[in-house]
Amino acid sequence: MDSSRFVVISGCSSGGKSTLLAEVGRRGHATVEEPGRRIVRQELVGEGSALPWVDGAAFARRAIELAIADRRAAADRPAGWVFFDRGLVDAAAALQHLTGEPTLDTLRQAHRYHCRVFLAPPWPEIYVTDPERRHGFDAAIAEYHRLLVVYPSLGYEVILLPKVSVAARADFVLHTLAG
Numbered sequence: 001m002d003s004s005r006f007v008v009i010s011g012c013s014s015g016g017k018s019t020l021l022a023e024v025g026r027r028g029h030a031t032v033e034e035p036g037r038r039i040v041r042q043e044l045v046g047e048g049s050a051l052p053w054v055d056g057a058a059f060a061r062r063a064i065e066l067a068i069a070d071r072r073a074a075a076d077r078p079a080g081w082v083f084f085d086r087g088l089v090d091a092a093a094a095l096q097h098l099t100g101e102p103t104l105d106t107l108r109q110a111h112r113y114h115c116r117v118f119l120a121p122p123w124p125e126i127y128v129t130d131p132e133r134r135h136g137f138d139a140a141i142a143e144y145h146r147l148l149v150v151y152p153s154l155g156y157e158v159i160l161l162p163k164v165s166v167a168a169r170a171d172f173v174l175h176t177l178a179g
Contacts, residue, residue: 006074006113007177008087010147011161013140015120016169020161021085023170030077034085035066056098063091064103071111081177087113093150094143107154117156118173119147123163 009017018034025031036052039062043051050058067088074082088111092103122141151158159176161169 002075003071003112004114005080006071006082006084006087007173008084008089008113008117009120009161009173010086010090010117010151011120012122012144015123015140015144016161016166017085017120019166020120020169020173021083023166024081024083024173027170027174029080030074030082032070032074032082032084032087035063035070035091036086039063039066057095060091060095060098064088064095067091068111084113089113089117089150089154089156090147093146097146104150104154113156114177115155115157116159116176117151118159118161118176119144119151120161121163 009020011017018037021031021033036059039059040051042048043059049055050062052059067084067086067090070084071088074084089104089107092107095101096103122137122144124137148158162172164172
């Protein structure tokens, strides 16, 4: 599996990640929706409890399973970039934060992504909550700061996304990957 074509867009909640992925998708690149949002939608329909505000550890474990399945499915996609809205590292970091389980240790060599990871910084001017994202801005910032430490600790180069238009952000990402 050529995981060097798997690009993670991570960072602060409501920092414009999903909007950026929609733009790179519009430009013809493969994208993978955030595992957490898919889980929340499924759990709300089925009245499940693997929700981040009900059972954060169960939610993170489901996100890990889904992220691994997403990587397997992405391997079958045609050549070219595959952009992930968050991914396995985010889910493992959440589980380790919540439980103290050393889930990140297994990711140093296995389940790698492209060596450059793009992080959306906190952007209070665009931050919103919705039925799938109920946590406040302070929790989003705390998670962002954890990810700023976690990704480099696993050998990834973190590239901060500029606070510019969606089109300019997409140009930035694609230009950075080409260079």
